[in-house]
Amino acid sequence: MPYSVKERFYSLQGEGLHSGRAAVFCRFAGCNLWSGRDSDRARALCQLCDTDFRGINGAGGGRFRDPIELADHLCQCWFIHQRTGIHPFIICTGGEPLLQLDARLIDALHQRGCEVAVETNGTRRAPRGIDWLTVSPKAGQQLLLTGGDELKLVYPQIGIDPADYAALAFRYFFLQPCNNAQLTENTNAALTYCQAHPQWRLSVQLQRWLNIP
Ligand SMILES: C[S@@+](CC[C@H](N)C(=O)[O-])C[C@H]1O[C@@H](n2cnc3c(N)ncnc32)[C@H](O)[C@@H]1O
Ligand SMILES: Nc1nc2[nH]cc(C(=O)O)c2c(=O)[nH]1
Ligand code: SF4
């Protein structure tokens, strides 16, 4: 099956437990909760999105015929930047990566020594073999993936109470302030919540503060 990729880039993971860690990002095109068109946002199932995932026209984006072609493309980006011998850390995001990521691509990445992380909205089944699964539930959308490595809630969201997620089978729980016109207020609210509920940690989207991709 071919893969549609919006962009590929080398950066630091800006979110969650691996914040600050160098990674190659694979941003898959398309999402099941929004078309990505501004004109559709008001009726989208997810209205908080901060990302352009439409099309395959970004840097390092394109259509990849098979897992080998895409795995080579992603690893190449790591080795351009790294001379360390440390294995590639690949973060699959989107859009919604679980519309496209499959076990064959994960296998091809593992064969190249990669560690594979995934950022998902949790509404689709996950293939086997993911090394680090981050689930970010969206208000009103049924959560299929109720376990994983980290749960990362964008906060606040109307209709979402973090307490309703606190008993799910995740190792780490993060609140990530919603990046919109109220970012300062949202950050303060998330900070206050984490101080009152220490099970939750703050994820500040380091990339915004560092002005990196
Ligand atoms: C663009 S999404 C792509 C992956 C997947 N579709 C998802 O929603 O998890 C990547 C991460 O950014 C988060 N995110 C999206 N819009 C955001 C915003 N406005 N403020 C803070 N985080 C946001 C998502 O919740 C998710 O954790
Ligand atoms: N630096 C950086 N870290 C990220 N972590 C998750 C991201 C995403 O868009 O999924 C992201 C991103 O876009 N940039
Ligand atoms: S589910 Fe993820 S990619 Fe899709 S619109 Fe929401 S935040 Fe954006």
Ligand SMILES: [Mg+2]
């Ligand atoms: Mg992002």
